[in-house]
Amino acid sequence: MKRYIRAFRAKTVASLLLGGAVGIGFCAQTATAETAQLGGTLDFVVAGEAPSKDGHRETTYAIVHPYAPFYSLLIRVNPDNPQSSDFVCDLCVGGVPEPTNGGKTFTFRIKEGVKFHDGTPLTARDVKATYDRIVFPPEGVPSARKAFFNMVDSVEAPDDTTVVFNLKFASGAFLPALATPFNWIYSKKDLDEHGYDWHRDNVNGSGPFKFVQHQPGAFVEGVRNDDYHHAGQPHLDGFKAIIAKKMSVRIQAIRGNRAAIEFRGFPPKARDDLVNALGDKLRVQESDWNCVLLFTSNHARKPFDDPRVRRALTLAVDRWGGSKYLSRIAIVKTVGGVVFPGHPLAASEEELVQLAGYGRDIEASRAEARRLLEEAGATDLTIDYNNRDVDQPYKVVGTWLIDQWAKVGVKAEQHVRPTPQFYAALRKSHEFDVSIDFNCQSVINPIADVTKFLGSSGNNYGQYDDQVLEEIYGKLARAPTEDEQRALMRQYEKRALDEMAHMGISLWWYKINPHRSYVKGWNIAPSHYLNQQLDNVWIDKSLM
Amino acid sequence: MATPQAFIDTGELDELKNPLGERLWSLARKQPLGTAGALVVVVMAFAATFASFLTPYDPVVNSLEDMLTPPNAEFAMGTDEFGRDILTRVLFGARTALFIGLVAAFLGATIGLVLGVASAYFGGLFDLIVQRIVDVFLAFPLIIMALAVVATLGPGVENVIIAITVPFIPQCARVVRSSALSIREIPYVDAARALGYSHARIILRHMAPNVMAPFLIMLTYFVGQAILLEAVLSYLGMGVQDPTPAWGLMLKGGAEEFLESAPWLSIFPGLAITLAVFGFNLFGDALRDMLDPKLRSR
Numbered sequence: 033m034k035r036y037i038r039a040f041r042a043k044t045v046a047s048l049l050l051g052g053a054v055g056i057g058f059c060a061q062t063a064t065a066e067t068a069q070l071g072g073t074l075d076f077v078v079a080g081e082a083p084s085k086d087g088h089r090e091t092t093y094a095i096v097h098p099y100a101p102f103y104s105l106l107i108r109v110n111p112d113n114p115q116s117s118d119f120v121c122d123l124c125v126g127g128v129p130e131p132t133n134g135g136k137t138f139t140f141r142i143k144e145g146v147k148f149h150d151g152t153p154l155t156a157r158d159v160k161a162t163y164d165r166i167v168f169p170p171e172g173v174p175s176a177r178k179a180f181f182n183m184v185d186s187v188e189a190p191d192d193t194t195v196v197f198n199l200k201f202a203s204g205a206f207l208p209a210l211a212t213p214f215n216w217i218y219s220k221k222d223l224d225e226h227g228y229d230w231h232r233d234n235v236n237g238s239g240p241f242k243f244v245q246h247q248p249g250a251f252v253e254g255v256r257n258d259d260y261h262h263a264g265q266p267h268l269d270g271f272k273a274i275i276a277k278k279m280s281v282r283i284q285a286i287r288g289n290r291a292a293i294e295f296r297g298f299p300p301k302a303r304d305d306l307v308n309a310l311g312d313k314l315r316v317q318e319s320d321w322n323c324v325l326l327f328t329s330n331h332a333r334k335p336f337d338d339p340r341v342r343r344a345l346t347l348a349v350d351r352w353g354g355s356k357y358l359s360r361i362a363i364v365k366t367v368g369g370v371v372f373p374g375h376p377l378a379a380s381e382e383e384l385v386q387l388a389g390y391g392r393d394i395e396a397s398r399a400e401a402r403r404l405l406e407e408a409g410a411t412d413l414t415i416d417y418n419n420r421d422v423d424q425p426y427k428v429v430g431t432w433l434i435d436q437w438a439k440v441g442v443k444a445e446q447h448v449r450p451t452p453q454f455y456a457a458l459r460k461s462h463e464f465d466v467s468i469d470f471n472c473q474s475v476i477n478p479i480a481d482v483t484k485f486l487g488s489s490g491n492n493y494g495q496y497d498d499q500v501l502e503e504i505y506g507k508l509a510r511a512p513t514e515d516e517q518r519a520l521m522r523q524y525e526k527r528a529l530d531e532m533a534h535m536g537i538s539l540w541w542y543k544i545n546p547h548r549s550y551v552k553g554w555n556i557a558p559s560h561y562l563n564q565q566l567d568n569v570w571i572d573k574s575l576m
Numbered sequence: 577m578a579t580p581q582a583f584i585d586t587g588e589l590d591e592l593k594n595p596l597g598e599r600l601w602s603l604a605r606k607q608p609l610g611t612a613g614a615l616v617v618v619v620m621a622f623a624a625t626f627a628s629f630l631t632p633y634d635p636v637v638n639s640l641e642d643m644l645t646p647p648n649a650e651f652a653m654g655t656d657e658f659g660r661d662i663l664t665r666v667l668f669g670a671r672t673a674l675f676i677g678l679v680a681a682f683l684g685a686t687i688g689l690v691l692g693v694a695s696a697y698f699g700g701l702f703d704l705i706v707q708r709i710v711d712v713f714l715a716f717p718l719i720i721m722a723l724a725v726v727a728t729l730g731p732g733v734e735n736v737i738i739a740i741t742v743p744f745i746p747q748c749a750r751v752v753r754s755s756a757l758s759i760r761e762i763p764y765v766d767a768a769r770a771l772g773y774s775h776a777r778i779i780l781r782h783m784a785p786n787v788m789a790p791f792l793i794m795l796t797y798f799v800g801q802a803i804l805l806e807a808v809l810s811y812l813g814m815g816v817q818d819p820t821p822a823w824g825l826m827l828k829g830g831a832e833e834f835l836e837s838a839p840w841l842s843i844f845p846g847l848a849i850t851l852a853v854f855g856f857n858l859f860g861d862a863l864r865d866m867l868d869p870k871l872r873s874r
Binding site: 299361431432438 | 636637638640641643644657658730731732813817818819832833834835836837
């Protein structure tokens with residue numbers, strides 16, 4: 033089993049190197065040479081309002097950015113090097129433990145003396161109660177990432193400082209799942225006394241900042257937790273997360289120094305405008321982004337139950353050309369398959385060009401698309417096309433896809449819907465032929481991330497059941513070596529994107545974070561969910 | 577005692593004698609602003625009708641290699657973020673604006689006309705109920721009403737037309753009713769009743785034609801307002817959907833994002849909206865001046 037763990041670690045080191053090459057290459061910050069200064073309040077802008085305050089049930093960055101600083105995790109992605117999947121302890125002691133029992137048992141020692149913000153001591157029993165709520169939620173209690181933990185058999189807390197995770201089978205996906213930034217440790221007392229809905233409206237964590245107030249539609253405010261369990265942190269006196277839905281407002285907030293940073297990401301033009309306006313008062317960090325925009329066909333509607341029609345749609349899309357131009361106007365850039373580009377399990381360019389719609393000769397692809405449509409009796413096809421009313425990158429890529437399909441004679445009637453109605457169309461009414469879809473993950477964990485393409489997955493909206501794909505995934509999830517995982521991943525990719533063309537991938541996102549240069553200690557991650565506790569962030573007053 | 581000539585407007589007789597060109601010139605001198613408005617309307621209608629012949633480009637096909645080109649000899653108004661010619665989209669946008677504007681204004685004004693005349697004709701409880709309902713609708717600003725309708729029905733051209741039509745109906749009904757109330761008292765309406773004509777015939781054949789002046793004024797005013805409302809709804813993402821060329825839609829998204837680096841994205845559709853609304857309003861004002869006997873004599 034150590035071979036399994038070694039294989040996983042080898043992948044993470046490789047992804048560190050590859051991801052770092054992109055991300056750190058752009059990071060002008062070198063926090064290592066500087067001494068963190070104490071004090072100051074960090075004002076940052078957030079594009080959306082959190083639907084609730086409960087991280088266990090929510091999936092949006094709009095909750096992570098303002099509320100993650102109030103909480104601790106058991107383990108987390110290294111805040112000093114978030115480009116990697118290099119996990120470090122947050123509430124546990126020492127390093128992330130090696131598994132025992134053939135990779136099926138993980139034993140964590142919990143820090144002593146940690147307190148929740150209400151003064152209650154944090155023990156292993158709180159960690160167990162938290163993971164019981166996430167992994168084994170009672171019926172009716174939502175847990176957005178329950179499926180990440182399908183390998184977990186039980187969680188035990190034999191004493192106040194020990195937590196044991198017993199797995200059903202060894203899995204390289206366990207530690208990344210554990211480090212997911214939504215797994216905030218709640219107090220057992222709160223869960224027992226107030227129930228599972230209490231955290232929707234209340235905050236009681238053990239993180240670097242204490243909750244002060246939430247003004248709906250305006251801001252969330254936090255103040256330094258003097259009892260924080262990482263010595264010498266946090267550096268800031270507090271923070272204010274200012275809610276600003278319009279991107280132009282967020283850009284102007286940074287430009288006018290009403291906010292120092294926005295953690296999700298801006299498009300290239302906004303970066304250029306800010307750089308031109310602010311010069312050396314601005315720093316820009318960039319990274320590949322563990323987010324991909326997809327288009328999902330509704331297999332329950334004709335003629336999208338026909339793989340030839342679905343293949344035609346993916347064959348029509350010029351991904352290489354799109355990457356070249358769209359990367360100038362949108363937060364997308366990288367051409368890739370089902371796995372985060374650059375990861376050892378991701379397809380190489382030579383492998384990618386073998387897939388439908390990834391060939392370098394777009395005219396040949398489109399000729400094949402027209403032939404398939406004709407063969408399927410679907411010429412003059414008009415698509416009921418569902419899109420989300422968010423400019424970046426949904427509407428930009430959505431409009432580009434309409435043009436791509438038009439080139440093979442397919443007309444798309446776009447219905448741009450606000451987020452709740454967009455999700456309602458995907459999840460409940462299924463009123464679409466083809467819909468923009470996405471797969472955004474936090475910790476890079478390809479074996480878990482690619483479940484999006486399974487018909488049985490909770491976040492798959494294609495309404496299909498492909499047992500061949502399920503079987504390939506079953507083998508992939510248990511494959512012990514990287515070589516085997518890689519080979520199975522290619523089979524999986526070929527089946528999902530080419531043979532059955534269940535979904536089409538457009539482009540992977542590209543993260544651009546321009547921020548005031550006085551913000552120090554924050555390093556860009558390949559996800560807008562990661563590295564948001566802000567305990568290592570500080571303000572360089574000499575640059576203000 | 578006044579001579580018979582005193583009852584004849586000699587200006588009207590002159591107009592009847594003069595050829596069309598001279599009459600138009602005379603009208604242009606009397607109503608320079610109205611003429612300017614009419615010219616804008618005519619140019620817009622021409623652009624909308626012959627858009628396909630006026631430009632070599634397609635309004636929806638992307639040309640990414642030309643993205644964000646500033647105005648030049650090849651692209652008179654520059655290109656947008658998808659490389660689409662802005663002039664072409666402005667011309668085709670006129671088609672969208674005029675189609676929605678004319679249909680919504682005509683429907684709103686016509687339904688309002690019938691409702692207003694009927695309300696005045698029947699009077700009593702019917703008038704009371706109709707006018708209280710009209711009061712409720714008039715209590716809301718146009719844009720709020722339109723937003724409420726489109727939020728219920730969803731975006732799209734047909735729903736935008738409905739959303740714009742609904743708030744126009746009570747506005748027209750109220751104005752027309754006030755004119756129709758005086759017409760109701762004229763003896764020929766009683767005569768029509770005495771002849772046994774149906775209510776519908778009296779309303780549509782005898783009363784409605786006599787309130788055409790306020791109707792036409794409202795109609796032209798509504799077209800300008802409808803164009804503006806369509807632009808607002810599209811700008812808010814609740815109207816026409818991309819890639820359909822529509823002025824309001826052109827102002828949002830890319831135009832906002834590239835306001836600084838590519839201002840032509842927002843300047844030209846913004847100008848088109850301003851000119852169109854301005855043109856229809858001036859034209860409507862002039863029409864009111866011509867059709868209202870009190871204002872005509874000034």
